[in-house]
């Protein structure tokens with residue numbers, strides 16, 4: 001870690017950067033731009049959250065599967081390890097899902113937190129649902145709960161990996177790590 005920190009100056013650009021150098025943020029930016037431009041819907045108009053669970057293990061970013069919900073890496077992450085917990089059912093609103101789905105979604109959010117904390121050393125998390133376009137939902141037709149890991153300092157391995165990996169490779173690597181490390185069940 002010390003060596004990594006000493007090398008940061010070599011990698012930073014000419015700007016004075018606040019705190020942690022922003023190379024990590026810049027890595028994700030092109031994908032955020034694609035997202036902002038609305039390029040989120042498959043050409044055939046199908047729902048990405050309905051399609052994802054049926055894709056092959058190799059092409060999908062799904063990391064955990066429950067009975068009624070699943071966890072998938074966000075293709076357009078706010079942060080490394082940004083997960084989405086989705087019901088398999090094509091349901092738009094939180095108040096439309098069943099008691100069983102509510103319970104399993106909550107359980108899987110907890111599993112996501114424990115897994116991300118264990119593998120990436122995340123210090124905190126943003127949890128949330130954007131329901132409806134006006135509330136910021138990128139895909140409003142299919143409910144998805146965001147789980148976004150946050151770090152107080154540059155002490156997790158994701159940004160280090162991110163500096164040297166192309167996005168598809170990075171996402172694939174994270175997916176494999178999360179799949180193999182996924183915590184199931186309660187923390188006790």
Ligand SMILES: [Zn+2]
Nearest residue numbers: 047050090142
């Ligand atoms: Zn759907």
